[in-house]
Amino acid sequence: MRVIILPDAEAVARRAARFVVDLMAKKPACVLGLATGSTPLGAYRELIRQHRESGLDFSHVTTFNLDEYVGLGPSHPQSYRQFMQTNFFDQINVDVNRTHVPDGRALNFEHSCRLYEQRIAEAGGIDLQILGIGTDGHIAFNEPGSSLGSRTRLKTLTSETIRDNARFFGSEEDVPRLAITMGVGTILESRCCLLMAIGESKATAIRDTVEGPITAQVTASALQLHREVIVVVDEAAANLLARKDYYAEVEQAQTLLEAGDFRALGIGKHA
Ligand code: F6R
DSSP states (O other): OEEEEESSHHHHHHHHHHHHHHHHHHOTTOEEEEOOSSTTHHHHHHHHHHHHHHOOOOTTOEEEESEEETTOOTTSTTSHHHHHHHHTGGGSOOOGGGEEOOOTTOSOHHHHHHHHHHHHHHTTOOSEEEEOOOTTOOBTTBOTTOOTTOOSEEEEOOHHHHHHHHHHHSSGGGSOSEEEEOOHHHHHTSSEEEEEEOSGGGHHHHHHHHHSOOBTTBGGGGGGGSSSEEEEEEHHHHTTOTTHHHHHHHHHHHHHHHTTOTGGGTTTTTO
């Protein structure tokens, strides 16, 4: 795992957006996996800014969102489809037909979940999956105890997640109990995962994800098995990491390598 610790939420947003922009430069018809919630909002705002000011072009991009509440139609103000339209899609030039969010109204869950997986496969798989993390260590809505090989399916939300998400609904009673979510196995098939976290409330989950054992009790810990994971966090979310200094040294070495400054890395000294 590559762990990038930055001073604040603003820097996390800019860094995460940079990974997306770099991918789009290399592959304009890339497939992005997207998350909702408060964490990626700053990155979406940065991408919107670059679209407006520098013409960042989303016209060939395909997107797949991680999850959707069951029972909420696409125009419900709290549906994740609506969230994505308002906070991202309506403000860039993405073709809405290329944007995918699981169908919260489908009652034939098994069929619609299988179809979602099929669509991802038909698009060639996800190039870069953006992830937030729950305070209980969930990615997408893969709550503690979810199989680490799980696929897109129906999931019952924990009381912790319902409590965390009540802020968007006004009360806990209004938060749906069920969601359709990509599985941990689905997420692990993405070519690259970009996990973002901001704030002290995520510090335990980030410590358990990066430095804890791989366990279904912290589904984000399964990312340790993935060969290309980037964790971008602010100081507050990184607060409980034991190997913070080492992660900073790795980033410093990476920067010098990218700049071609081999001398500063001591390369050639012994030749
Ligand atoms: C959202 C999602 C969730 C959130 C997580 C953190 O699509 O899949 O896993 O990323 O619950 O939410 P925030 O960012 O609101 O703290």
